[in-house]
Amino acid sequence: MLLRIKDLIPSDKLAIVREILDSAQFVDGKFSAGKEAVSVKNNEELPQDHPEMGKLNTIVMGHLVNHPTYKYGVLPHRIAAPFYARYRAGKQYGKHVDDPIMGIGDSYRTDVSITVFLNEPNEYEGGELTISSQHGEIRNKFSAGDAILS
Template sequence: MILIIPDVLTPDEQSQLRLLASQSNFVDGKETAGFRAKLVKNNEQVAKDASNKKQLQEIVVGALLRSKEFRRGAIPLRIRPPLISRYRPGMTYGVHVDDALMGSSLARDRTDVSCTVFLNDAKEYEGGELVVHSPYGIQEIKLPARYAVIYPSGTLHEVAEVTKGERLVAVTWIQSYVRDERHRQFLYDALQIRDKLHSIDPKMVEADTACHLYTNLLRLWSEN
């Protein structure tokens, strides 16, 4: 499931993130790339030892957890500390798949869902599309500032070359309570049905049935 989520960040949060990023030291993005991704990754990211890195990460994670659509789509168990990534003219990230496990050897998280949060507006740069190679064909995603997109971490994807301006994003990965992307899609759809029936008549039998179905599917498929 590819899910676009509008207005994950507030305008104040976006401004604060951009200000903090402008005050940060950026380093070669290959520092955090897997052994094959290093061959195709050409961007910059806020340094590991940046004094304001934790503040940047807390703003992004807090905004995601506040988002109802994000929680429904990702069903997050754990969220990895986000990376703040920057692409300037000529920079790109070739076709790759995200690592299956991330973190230290003693505390590894499985990556089920990948997330990009757009920190500046699409009009501020040319190129830089997130290109997801989905089972239904290539999906090119370039969103307004404050929007986020989530998609399965096992999907091949890339970032097209930025030809003008600067692309600034936060990227993170989620270990979901529900490992299987098909099950997450079914649960998301079931929630849509449940909410629609509840809005029509919260006392109708079908509303209870939809709630029963969603709750027990979540119980069946969830793990930690």
């Protein structure tokens, strides 16, 4: 399943998200990687205890969970906390399969992944979300505020 949501986050709200992330301190993304992905994960992530995490989630997740394409295309039972990832020059998240089960204790299945693009495609080189399947690779690099569900 690949579903694109255009303009998930309006530009005024996207500006707030970007302002928060532009001034935030990020940590090594390997800390959140599953055992299969840790060797190919080379990015940075906003710590889950960041003081602005609630504000970010209110904007990003608020728009996501209320969008009809998400609600009716995914029919979520449980939603995991999002990760806000940053990729600088030379960083990447290599080929991997997301862990099918996540969480400690009260674990949950992770059938659907969501990527929300926070920058315009012309603002950075590379950075395509590449999805591999038996039909080949699909590269996705959408406008800021767009999302893809896979």
